[in-house]
Amino acid sequence: xxxxxxxxxxxxxxxxxxxxxxxxxxxxxxxxxxxxxxxxxxxxxxxxxxxxxxxxxxxxxxxxxxxxxxxxxxxxxxxxxxxxxxxxxxxxxxxxxxxxxxxxxxxxxxxxxxxxxxxxxxxxxxxxxxxxxxxxxxxxxxxxxxxxxxxxxxxxxxxxxxxxxxxxxxxxxxxxxxxxxxxxxxxxxxxxxxxxxxxxxxxxxxxxxxxxxxxxxxxxxxxxxxxxxxxxxxxxxxxxxxxxxxxxxxxxxxxxxxxxxxxxxxxxxxxxxxxxxxxxx
Amino acid sequence: xxxxxxxxxxxxxxxxxxxxxxxxxxxxxxxxxxxxxxxxxxxxxxxxxxxxxxxxxxxxxxxxxxxxxxxxxxxxxxxxxxxxxxxxxxxxxxxxxxxxxxxxxxxxxxxxxxxxxxxxxxxxxxxxxxxxxxxxxxxxxxxxxxxxxxxxxxxxxxxxxxxxxxxxxxxxxxxxxxxxxxxxxxxxxxxxxxxxxxxxxxxxxxxxxxxxxxxx
Numbered sequence: 044x045x046x047x048x049x050x051x052x053x054x055x056x057x058x059x060x061x062x063x064x065x066x067x068x069x070x071x072x073x074x075x076x077x078x079x080x081x082x083x084x085x086x087x088x089x090x091x092x093x094x095x096x097x098x099x100x101x102x103x104x105x106x107x108x109x110x111x112x113x114x115x116x117x118x119x120x121x122x123x124x125x126x127x128x129x130x131x132x133x134x135x136x137x138x139x140x141x142x143x144x145x146x147x148x149x150x151x152x153x154x155x156x157x158x159x160x161x162x163x164x165x166x167x168x169x170x171x172x173x174x175x176x177x178x179x180x181x182x183x184x185x186x187x188x189x190x191x192x193x194x195x196x197x198x199x200x201x202x203x204x205x206x207x208x209x210x211x212x213x214x215x216x217x218x219x220x221x222x223x224x225x226x227x228x229x230x231x232x233x234x235x236x237x238x239x240x241x242x243x244x245x246x247x248x249x250x251x252x253x254x255x256x257x258x259x260x261x262x263x264x265x266x267x268x269x270x271x272x273x274x275x276x277x278x279x280x281x282x283x284x285x286x287x288x289x290x291x292x293x294x295x296x297x298x299x300x301x302x303x304x305x306x307x308x309x310x311x312x313x314x315x316x317x318x319x320x321x322x323x324x
Numbered sequence: 325x326x327x328x329x330x331x332x333x334x335x336x337x338x339x340x341x342x343x344x345x346x347x348x349x350x351x352x353x354x355x356x357x358x359x360x361x362x363x364x365x366x367x368x369x370x371x372x373x374x375x376x377x378x379x380x381x382x383x384x385x386x387x388x389x390x391x392x393x394x395x396x397x398x399x400x401x402x403x404x405x406x407x408x409x410x411x412x413x414x415x416x417x418x419x420x421x422x423x424x425x426x427x428x429x430x431x432x433x434x435x436x437x438x439x440x441x442x443x444x445x446x447x448x449x450x451x452x453x454x455x456x457x458x459x460x461x462x463x464x465x466x467x468x469x470x471x472x473x474x475x476x477x478x479x480x481x482x483x484x485x486x487x488x489x490x491x492x493x494x495x496x497x498x499x500x501x502x503x504x505x506x507x508x509x510x511x512x513x514x515x516x517x518x519x520x521x522x523x524x525x526x527x528x529x530x531x532x533x534x535x536x537x538x539x540x
Contacts, residue, residue: 094397117398122395129390132338137334141327145401
């Protein structure tokens with residue numbers, strides 16, 4: 044069973060449209076949703092959670108079509124929204140009691156262990172926590188009821204590099220169980236590069252690219268050459284470029300450049316930046 | 325829904341503790357001055373009941389400010405649960421206050437400081453106001469959110485007051501021209517109790533319908 048499946052998912056908001064989104068996240072995998080601000084990452088997540096209604100297409104989460112009553116599915120869903128959204132007046136301890144009342148499988152000792160390991164103050168009101176601690180509390184809340192799917196909207200934003208590293212490790216451990224999957228959106232592409240099996244690039248509401256991460260890294264490379272050599276390449280070979288007066292750096296499809304051309308490996312961050320830049324040009 | 329209710333309890337304890345103190349003061353002033361004697365004896369019970377019946381309006385504003393209303397949708401609960409929770413909070417906070425004042429009126433009536441008939445009228449008045457205010461306000465909040473919903477609610481209250489005023493004036497005028505049938509006091513009392521209860525139940529159904537359609 045796929046953890047997430049969207050077919051032709053479309054949503055209009057004024058001058059923004061999330062257009063014809065087709066994604067499949069197989070169980071046991073991690074998918075990174077990459078995109079600039081306003082690319083449609085949060086809209087996609089809102090549609091998957093039933094917070095907004097699609098104007099077209101369908102979405103399925105853990106085998107159930109997204110609709111008004113998803114109580115059973117939500118027992119298996121851990122969610123961290125970009126602003127977490129816990130009530131401002133509640134402490135982490137009180138929030139634990141609230142979540143224990145919400146989930147049948149709530150594991151209080153596990154929740155307390157996460158709070159302890161991530162150094163989240165348990166008696167401070169949510170409004171008094173730093174952005175990083177709020178996020179860590181949200182992550183502890185999402186991980187402590189034995190969810191099968193985590194949906195995380197910018198969960199590493201606001202975390203310092205050390206904690207980010209720990210959190211990324213925790214997400215990695217979560218998917219050791221083959222029944223557990225993660226959909227994670229982030230600007231911090233290096234985190235996704237470390238973590239994800241699949242990468243989906245969203246740009247201006249459209250899915251630019253959706254592929255297994257390893258295949259992306261195999262299929263594309265960076266060519267460093269002079270401008271004349273770049274212009275000599277077949278037009279379909281170049282997906283994005285960065286030009287300086289004397290040289291050029293281009294994202295190319297490995298199978299579309301002449302054999303023997305020296306390419307260096309591309310990072311997901313370069314792939315994303317060059318693709319978006321090309322679109323802007 | 326238990327989780328939603330627990331959040332409301334924590335929020336009430338954190339933000340509205342003074343309501344409890346106010347109710348104690350209001351009961352004291354009403355007992356001291358007498359509910360039928362002077363404005364204080366009427367104003368304080370009315371104000372206390374109104375304040376408590378509008379508690380869920382304040383809780384909804386807090387939920388929206390922290391975006392808990394959105395986050396709660398990721399928990400295993402439906403939008404119907406979210407609406408039902410706020411109506412339950414209204415019934416409990418208003419109900420407790422109303423019962424306290426009815427008990428006070430009963431004591432005053434037993435002591436001979438208030439006519440039994442007056443006690444019934446005052447109790448019904450509190451019930452009508454305590455149920456009508458949230459019945460009108462909550463659907464607007466669930467449909468348009470707390471900021472816009474509050475403005476629409478105020479506009480509706482003004483229109484409703486003007487409409488009722490106009491209707492009463494029209495009835496008085498009509499009564500001069502033709503003989504309207506006289507309604508018995510018990511029928512008026514029954515209507516005064518049943519109509520707000522029916523409106524409150526209808527308001528819940530409308531809130532569920534509107535909230536299920538709203539984009540969060």
